[in-house]
Amino acid sequence: MSAAPSGPFKVYVPRDAAALGVGAEATAQAIEAEAQRRQVPIELIRNGSRGLLWLEPLVEVATLAGRVAYGPVAAHDVASLFDAGFLHGRPHPLAHGRTEELSYLKNQERLTFARVGITDPRSLEDYLAHGGYRGLGAALAMPPEAIVAAVTASGLRGRGGAAFPAGIKWQTVLGAQAAQKYVVCNADEGDSGTFSDRMIMEGDPFVLIEGMTIAGLATGATRGYIYLRWEYPHSKLALEAAIASAAAAHYLGEDIQGSDQRFDLEVRMGAGAYICGEETSLLESLEGKRGQVRFKPPLPALQGLFGQPTVINNVITLASVPIILDRGAEYYQHFGRGRSRGTLPLQLTGNIKHGGLVEKAFGVSVRELLYDYGGGSLSGRPIRAVQVGGPLGAYLPESQFDTPVDYEAFAAIQGMLGHGGLVVFDDSVDMAAQARYAMEFCAIESCGKCTPCRIGSTRGVEVIDRLLADENAPRQEALLRDLCETLTYGSLCALGGLTPYPVLSALNHFPEDFVQAVRAQPSA
């Protein structure tokens, strides 16, 4: 590899929470101390994560040939990296060559995550230098109807889980008459197995701010809220820093880039309630109430926050808007298949060798994700089940691993893509325990408004316990299936409505884990 460009050596150490959780702070400090000791001038940049999380802390060095990756770098590896000449991109046992050439990254289609891991999330200049705010520039030159039309034409659907077309929501808000409208970002990323929202907020917060600003221009909303879960303190810091610099540079506030258009933005913290990821209970929570689900209608688009017309979208949905406005609806729409257009940031998690973030156009199969990207299980044992779509998603057995990532394909196997998380389990998993946990989780997190969810989940745990204790197992199984039907059709929202997915998929695909009596019967 060749020498560094002129000036101090540029060294990148992520400040993403996942990287910090495995020692990135100590690594960064060790690099600074070692450079000082050797009197080598370096510029330490705290970027977001590239999403190759098994290599974190992933240290990169800028060379004339591009950025070179080393990882995972612990603090005690730092001296040997300096000895090996890592500042010049030279070989070392932890070296992986040019970051861009790593197959994990190279074969992705990074649209929403284009800048994550590359730029400094605290630097507006860096954002602008990497194509940031071009989408807003385009939007400022368009009438609101045209912005909404572009989002509709892109085929973008809600990435939070429900997959409702974003453009249609926006159209409804645009058409509503009110003195005050709102844009609310759902950053209550509570699904286990997901962290793409967090990576965007920590790695490229400006793209979310830009997306929300465009949503404001498109619908006539002048106030925005980001409802962020308390579990993400690092995201809060990143967002608040980015909001302050965007406001200082007139990308937020009363006169956005001299357009005479206004948009103000604020971060609000949740307080540990999974249900607040459901849009109507999120709005209740933002209003300072218990996060109980609302009846629909009225739609939030017409009577949302404080009773006013409200655009409410997930982080990834809003962060995908800038590139649509920048490159055009056709560009975005060109990715994907069927009615699932564009890309989905998938998260490979749990018992997986190469866990991380993979942004791909819709159509990639679960098997490709697990083995081509994920490299199989972390434990080295066979992968037995994969839960897709969070705690309300189905457990897929090996026979369903060829299912393509596509909203309709997942619906067809009684599952859902949700927020794009894949949680991998090896053959040591007890699927009956997973089914019981799904009911237990529903009981803990139920908002209590509707009976099937509030009571049914507790009864569900009890029925599974009796089933496993073999107390007249066939009857218990029938009762469990009946209860699941009540939950599916009788619940007010997706929490109660979808809890049967993990329960029944475990029961149907892995009956051998339940009881002898059940094993004898062919599953439905």
Place this chain on the structure above:
Amino acid sequence: MNNTENKPPRRVIPLTVERPSTLSAAQQAAVREVCARLAVLPGALLPILHGVQQALGYVPPDAVPVIARELNLSVAEVHGVVSFYHYFRTTPRGRHVVHLCRAEACQAVGGRVLEAHAKRALGIDFHGTTVDGAISLEPVYCLGNCALGPTLMIDEQLQGRVSTQRFDALMSGCRQGAPREVS
């Protein structure tokens, strides 16, 4: 006929007798300060409860009537919100709070084993505090670190790939002071 002037003065009989507050003067002042600073926000209750918990470490039950009065809400409404959200606690916490992830992605890499170990090693169940007052243990459902579990958060410091040995090391670090971080 005009007998209003002859009416005896109206007596107000309180439905419940207000208990004297157990809050210290400093706690009272902290709650009022948070309310004064944040009550202007639309939907101010959650920011206020966060503020109180940040200032006092928990939301004392006797802070509830104070907050209710400031926001012109009923005590029941405020209590309902405090009790709805898992994050708000109504009892004092230890010097450090350990939030241990119980969700599926951590389960897939030994989360259940870690959970059992944590309870045994600390001698407490979830929501409990060690006898030396050093550590409170709370469950949490996903910390967004699902590729590098099992995960826990000590105060605001995230820790991934937590083995049982590492857990013990982290806890002895806690007993010597350490964490907090962020903000």
